[in-house]
Amino acid sequence: xxxxxxxxxxxxxxxxxxxxxxxxxxxxxxxxxxxxxxxxxxxxxxxxxxxxxxxxxxxxxxxxxxxxxxxxxxxxxxxxxxxxxxxxxxxxxxxxxxxxxxxxxxxxxxxxxxxxxxxxxxxxxxxxxxxxxxxxxxxxxxxxxxxxxxxxxxxxxxxxxxxxxxxxxxxxxxxxxxxxxxxxxxxxxxxxxxxxxxxxxxxxxxxxxxxxxxxxxxxxxx
Amino acid sequence: xxxxxxxxxxxxxxxxxxxxxxxxxxxxxxxxxxxxxxxxxxxxxxxxxxxxxxxxxxxxxxxxxxxxxxxxxxxxxxxxxxxxxxxxxxxxxxxxxxxxxxxxxxxxxxxxxxxxxxxxxxxxxxxxxxxxxxxxxxxxxxxxxxxxxxxxxxxxxxxxxxxxxxxxxxxxxxxxxxxxxxxxxxxxxxxxxxxxxxxxxxxxxxxxxxxxxxxxxxxxxxxxxxxxxxxxxxxxxxxxxxxxxxxxxxx
Numbered sequence: 001x002x003x004x005x006x007x008x009x010x011x012x013x014x015x016x017x018x019x020x021x022x023x024x025x026x027x028x029x030x031x032x033x034x035x036x037x038x039x040x041x042x043x044x045x046x047x048x049x050x051x052x053x054x055x056x057x058x059x060x061x062x063x064x065x066x067x068x069x070x071x072x073x074x075x076x077x078x079x080x081x082x083x084x085x086x087x088x089x090x091x092x093x094x095x096x097x098x099x100x101x102x103x104x105x106x107x108x109x110x111x112x113x114x115x116x117x118x119x120x121x122x123x124x125x126x127x128x129x130x131x132x133x134x135x136x137x138x139x140x141x142x143x144x145x146x147x148x149x150x151x152x153x154x155x156x157x158x159x160x161x162x163x164x165x166x167x168x169x170x171x172x173x174x175x176x177x178x179x180x181x182x183x184x185x186x187x188x189x190x191x192x193x194x195x196x197x198x199x200x201x202x203x204x205x206x207x208x209x210x211x212x213x214x215x216x217x218x219x220x221x222x
Numbered sequence: 223x224x225x226x227x228x229x230x231x232x233x234x235x236x237x238x239x240x241x242x243x244x245x246x247x248x249x250x251x252x253x254x255x256x257x258x259x260x261x262x263x264x265x266x267x268x269x270x271x272x273x274x275x276x277x278x279x280x281x282x283x284x285x286x287x288x289x290x291x292x293x294x295x296x297x298x299x300x301x302x303x304x305x306x307x308x309x310x311x312x313x314x315x316x317x318x319x320x321x322x323x324x325x326x327x328x329x330x331x332x333x334x335x336x337x338x339x340x341x342x343x344x345x346x347x348x349x350x351x352x353x354x355x356x357x358x359x360x361x362x363x364x365x366x367x368x369x370x371x372x373x374x375x376x377x378x379x380x381x382x383x384x385x386x387x388x389x390x391x392x393x394x395x396x397x398x399x400x401x402x403x404x405x406x407x408x409x410x411x412x413x414x415x416x417x418x419x420x421x422x423x424x425x426x427x428x429x430x431x432x433x434x435x436x437x438x439x440x441x442x443x444x445x446x447x448x449x450x451x452x453x454x455x456x457x458x459x460x461x462x463x464x465x466x467x468x469x470x471x472x473x
Contacts, residue, residue, distance in 0.1 A: 043299075124312070124314065124319070126281065126304075127307055127311075127312035128307065128380065129307045129308025130336060134335055143321060146322065220321045
């Protein structure tokens with residue numbers, strides 16, 4: 001217990017990084033996932049094919065591989081650089097990996113949501129002269145998103161936990177910090193472990209409650 | 223009315239054919255609709271009347287023949303098709319009001335997003351139209367809070383908000399409780415009297431008698447008979463129409 005109290009500054013810093021990773025990746029995954037979902041329902045076969053291929057490839061690749069590819073492939077081989085600071089650079093590379101991976105799941109959740117919107121809604125939108133993009137943006141997606149708030153919450157919880165894989169390319173989030181602390185406090189492995197596990201619950205449980213509440217509040221009444 | 227357009231027909235369907243798989247739902251349809259005319263399409267279910275109605279604003283594509291609207295062939299897709307649809311109002315059997323928008327937003331969305339009308343102006347006009355169909359007091363509610371008859375009147379207001387050259391009604395009263403049918407028909411009769419061009423697919427024979435300029439009777443994907451309502455209902459010329467009328471008018 002003493003180890004947790006002594007190291008609380010380091011631990012809080014690590015979780016603050018976890019939170020930032022989650023929020024940044026979550027936002028980018030929502031944007032990319034929405035675009036992918038739009039591609040998958042578009043009238044253009046090329047866009048549909050690209051969307052489908054992306055989802056099938058990325059969703060079925062282990063996240064560790066995606067993250068390592070971003071760190072080594074993009075970072076070292078292709079020399080993609082966001083910052084002169086090495087740690088900031090790997091932070092952004094891991095955000096890319098996490099968002100690219102999570103976007104595939106967001107896309108499928110939104111696509112399921114689109115299927116819950118009655119055909120008549122899109123027909124009525126077309127009948128007043130909205131274009132395909134306006135129809136999607138103003139009528140179909142707002143209703144689809146409202147119907148998948150709860151599944152999106154699940155994805156966000158999974159993402160929160162998935163950020164630990166950024167440790168694979170040396171991003172100092174919670175799990176990497178935990179490992180470091182194990183080495184410094186060999187006598188307190190179990191308390192440290194439970195401390196970190198509880199801290200993750202503190203992040204994910206309220207997320208679940210918030211999204212359940214939101215999904216009820218935002219539901220479209222038909 | 224446009225200066226040059228009065229005499230030219232608004233909609234011309236020529237040799238229109240459509241299949242749903244092996245089902246031949248529209249067979250060699252030829253139909254001309256003049257400006258200001260109210261055409262009621264009746265017939266047994268599965269006769270293709272809804273498909274005909276939906277083909278006019280290309281919610282259904284056709285396999286053969288041509289449809290022209292206001293002198294122009296229907297565009298296949300894209301902006302030109304969207305523009306055509308903005309000039310043709312449509313009222314659906316299941317209302318299809320935008321479930322996540324208020325009543326007023328339902329009526330102003332098209333003018334604002336399609337026509338580029340300023341919000342304040344669109345709302346003023348929207349309220350005017352809602353008052354006209356008797357829904358003014360419900361403007362800030364959501365569709366699910368209204369009765370079927372009220373929703374359908376909003377749907378008519380939504381169509382009118384685009385200042386359409388015509389309105390298509392696809393069985394507008396079929397999904398309504400009986401006591402709500404009249405309030406919707408009243409609005410439609412008023413529209414007809416004001417000179418709106420209308421194509422109405424319906425089973426409401428009373429409306430057809432009262433408001434139609436012409437009745438088109440369809441069966442098995444074909445136009446079997448067309449005539450003025452009085453003649454059609456009192457002296458149908460074809461066996462098929464006699465048979466249909468005997469079944470619906472005796473009870």
